[in-house]
Amino acid sequence: MPKIRKVLVANRGEIAIRVMRTCKELGIATVAVYSEADRAALHVRTADQAIFVGPPPSRESYLVQQRILDAAKASGADAIHPGYGFLSENASFVRACEAAGITFIGPPASAMDAMGEKTRARANMIKAGVPVVPGTTEPIATEAEAREYAQKIGFPIMLKAAGGGGGKGMRRVEKLEDLESAWRSAKSEALNSFGNDAVYIEKYLEKPHHVEIQVFADTHGNVIHLNERECSAQRRHQKVVEETPSPILTPELRSKMGEVAVKAAKAVNYVGAGTVEFLVDVHRNFYFLEMNTRLQVEHPVTEWVTGLDLVALQIKVAEGEKLPLLQAPEPQGHSIEVRVYAEDPARNFMPSPGKITYLRVPGGPNVRDDSGVFPGYTVPNVYDPMISKLSVWAPTRREAIARAQRALSEYVVKGITTNIRYLRAILAHPEFVEGDYDTGFLGREHTTLQGVEDPKLSEMALLAGVVYAHQRDAKRAKTLPGAKAASSSDTGRVSAWRQSLRSRRR
Amino acid sequence: MRYFTKQQGQKEAVPVDLEALGGERYKLTVNGVTYQVDALALEHGTMSMLVDGQSYSVEFEENGDEVGVLLRGQVSRFDVADERRLRLRAGTAGFSVEGKQLVTAPMPGKVVKVLVKVGDEVKEGQGLVVVEAMKMENELKSPKAGKVTELFAKEGTTVENNAKLVVVE
Numbered sequence: 001m002p003k004i005r006k007v008l009v010a011n012r013g014e015i016a017i018r019v020m021r022t023c024k025e026l027g028i029a030t031v032a033v034y035s036e037a038d039r040a041a042l043h044v045r046t047a048d049q050a051i052f053v054g055p056p057p058s059r060e061s062y063l064v065q066q067r068i069l070d071a072a073k074a075s076g077a078d079a080i081h082p083g084y085g086f087l088s089e090n091a092s093f094v095r096a097c098e099a100a101g102i103t104f105i106g107p108p109a110s111a112m113d114a115m116g117e118k119t120r121a122r123a124n125m126i127k128a129g130v131p132v133v134p135g136t137t138e139p140i141a142t143e144a145e146a147r148e149y150a151q152k153i154g155f156p157i158m159l160k161a162a163g164g165g166g167g168k169g170m171r172r173v174e175k176l177e178d179l180e181s182a183w184r185s186a187k188s189e190a191l192n193s194f195g196n197d198a199v200y201i202e203k204y205l206e207k208p209h210h211v212e213i214q215v216f217a218d219t220h221g222n223v224i225h226l227n228e229r230e231c232s233a234q235r236r237h238q239k240v241v242e243e244t245p246s247p248i249l250t251p252e253l254r255s256k257m258g259e260v261a262v263k264a265a266k267a268v269n270y271v272g273a274g275t276v277e278f279l280v281d282v283h284r285n286f287y288f289l290e291m292n293t294r295l296q297v298e299h300p301v302t303e304w305v306t307g308l309d310l311v312a313l314q315i316k317v318a319e320g321e322k323l324p325l326l327q328a329p330e331p332q333g334h335s336i337e338v339r340v341y342a343e344d345p346a347r348n349f350m351p352s353p354g355k356i357t358y359l360r361v362p363g364g365p366n367v368r369d370d371s372g373v374f375p376g377y378t379v380p381n382v383y384d385p386m387i388s389k390l391s392v393w394a395p396t397r398r399e400a401i402a403r404a405q406r407a408l409s410e411y412v413v414k415g416i417t418t419n420i421r422y423l424r425a426i427l428a429h430p431e432f433v434e435g436d437y438d439t440g441f442l443g444r445e446h447t448t449l450q451g452v453e454d455p456k457l458s459e460m461a462l463l464a465g466v467v468y469a470h471q472r473d474a475k476r477a478k479t480l481p482g483a484k485a486a487s488s489s490d491t492g493r494v495s496a497w498r499q500s501l502r503s504r505r506r
Numbered sequence: 507m508r509y510f511t512k513q514q515g516q517k518e519a520v521p522v523d524l525e526a527l528g529g530e531r532y533k534l535t536v537n538g539v540t541y542q543v544d545a546l547a548l549e550h551g552t553m554s555m556l557v558d559g560q561s562y563s564v565e566f567e568e569n570g571d572e573v574g575v576l577l578r579g580q581v582s583r584f585d586v587a588d589e590r591r592l593r594l595r596a597g598t599a600g601f602s603v604e605g606k607q608l609v610t611a612p613m614p615g616k617v618v619k620v621l622v623k624v625g626d627e628v629k630e631g632q633g634l635v636v637v638e639a640m641k642m643e644n645e646l647k648s649p650k651a652g653k654v655t656e657l658f659a660k661e662g663t664t665v666e667n668n669a670k671l672v673v674v675e
Contacts, residue, residue, distance in 0.1 A: 347612065351613050358550040384640060409578075412576075415567075460562055463534050465586055468573055469587075470526070471547055
């Protein structure tokens with residue numbers, strides 16, 4: 001296979017920039033695609049070339065295969081990196097790339113066919129002898145059918161979009177009465193996000209951990225795993241905090257799950273980066289959940305503890321190179337990632353699009369911020385609310401938590417509301433600190449995570465709020481015609497030490 | 507000058523007395539405790555506040571009548587009004603959930619479902635309208651028990667931030 005010289009990144013936001021960064025380091029030229037809503041986006045400026053692909057809704061731009069292929073041809077790109085989401089797990093797009101003579105940086109269409117549709121994946125895994133969670137192997141056609149099957153396997157159950165991921169089109173249903181509305185919203189979200197409203201049912205396991213294994217395969221038949229990621233801190237089945245190593249995995253369990261993940265990848269002749277997701281129950285039994293046939297949002301934590309650049313590895317594998325290592329590296333130290341979302345946790349996580357008026361990004365040792373935003377950028381209403389991923393590394397888990405807290409304390413985003421305070425509350429929660437949290441953690445602790453308030457700080461905030469309102473009103477009054485100028489001569493009432501402080505300040 | 511503050515979720519407004527001492531200095535009395543506050547306003551709605559030798563870097567976010575205050579990682583939201591403003595706002599819903607309540611769109615988005623019609627009796631917390639934004643569906647709930655008297659939301663339409671959706675009385 002020839003060397004890749006120019007990559008079109010068929011995505012937006014932080015992941016587009018992440019991929020372009022590695023391309024630059026490898027001396028590979030980059031092409032961005034953008035919708036009307038993204039003309040001012042950072043990925044457009046990061047790329048060497050940028051091509052317009054249509055209106056804001058992704059179904060009319062980023063998801064239109066022909067437009068992406070035309071953009072690749074027009075720019076002379078010899079490869080396409082799909083990022084995550086959008087066309088990253090679309091087998092027909094992979095075939096279209098092959099037909100157009102463009103290298104798709106990802107697994108072959110056949111592996112996506114086998115793993116992309118979740119129900120088919122389950123059937124394939126059962127055949128390969130991989131343990132799976134009880135559920136349907138086919139999408140359910142009608143609500144009545146869903147009702148019948150749910151009663152057969154018993155509540156709670158999970159409704160899941162067959163073509164999905166990222167928590168969209170996914171609903172946990174506790175009882176029969178809730179099934180109808182969950183069914184409706186799961187289907188409509190699935191259709192909107194993936195263009196496919198097929199939904200299936202799975203038994204919901206009590207207090208499970210979501211542990212996933214990163215796998216990598218080359219075109220020479222070598223398949224390895226790169227350890228696990230603990231992703232149990234989820235809200236509405238969307239990951240919020242990820243870490244590696246998982247606090248619940250022993251080296252034995254890691255190697256056992258790793259072996260099964262490698263077996264799963266081999267069963268479908270996998271190539272490139274993929275992730276095999278498992279649920280681990282309270283008895284440390286693990287079940288195959290699904291395989292993500294792409295690079296994942298949380299890949300930085302694996303990069304921190306393995307020292308590898310997974311995007312570079314994807315490109316090398318796509319060029320036909322052999323994997324540089326043939327066994328899983330021991331995880332070095334500990335890494336945590338938190339996802340910064342444009343949403344308001346205090347208002348039921350209401351999305352908060354809008355203009356970022358001020359931004360201060362954390363720094364310091366072993367802190368990484370993968371972001372697609374900048375001061376003055378308007379977060380559009382039509383895409384995902386994730387605006388940044390903050391990840392850290394430290395020798396131990398405790399130190400990694402402290403470092404993540406420190407970094408979050410430096411993170412300031414103004415103009416829109418973010419979940420930064422909520423993330424800090426998660427990292428400070430005793431269950432998280434002890435590493436004893438399952439996928440129900442955030443839902444269960446919803447109120448605690450909202451309301452951890454220090455009364456002293458609340459009082460100080462109250463004082464600050466009143467002073468702010470006073471200063472604001474005084475400023476407004478000054479601009480009104482006939483307003484009395486506020487007195488500024490107060491020197492006689494200011495103590496000597498205050499005066500000295502003031503002069504130093506000036 | 508007397509201010510009234512109400513934190514999100516609080517039922518009663520808390521009075522705070524403020525005396526400007528000149529420059530950036532203020533004397534504030536709340537719940538019978540008096541604080542000397544040195545509050546230096548900085549760019550981008552930030553403030554360096556010194557109280558009893560403690561240093562607080564404060565960030566503000568204004569949203570209508572409400573001020574969001576970020577201080578040492580904690581966010582508090584207050585509705586702050588002085589006596590004059592409070593009088594002006596008497597009769598509107600700023601400080602209570604009594605009377606007529608207007609539910610507005612908390613962000614720009616698309617109305618995907620209207621769950622009530624004019625004349626419906628609703629409970630507090632009952633879903634009124636589902637607005638989709640950033641690929642997520644958000645159910646807007648009734649702030650009080652009452653009757654739907656006006657309905658502006660229409661399924662399939664896009665709405666701007668703060669667009670009127672439903673009135674519950």
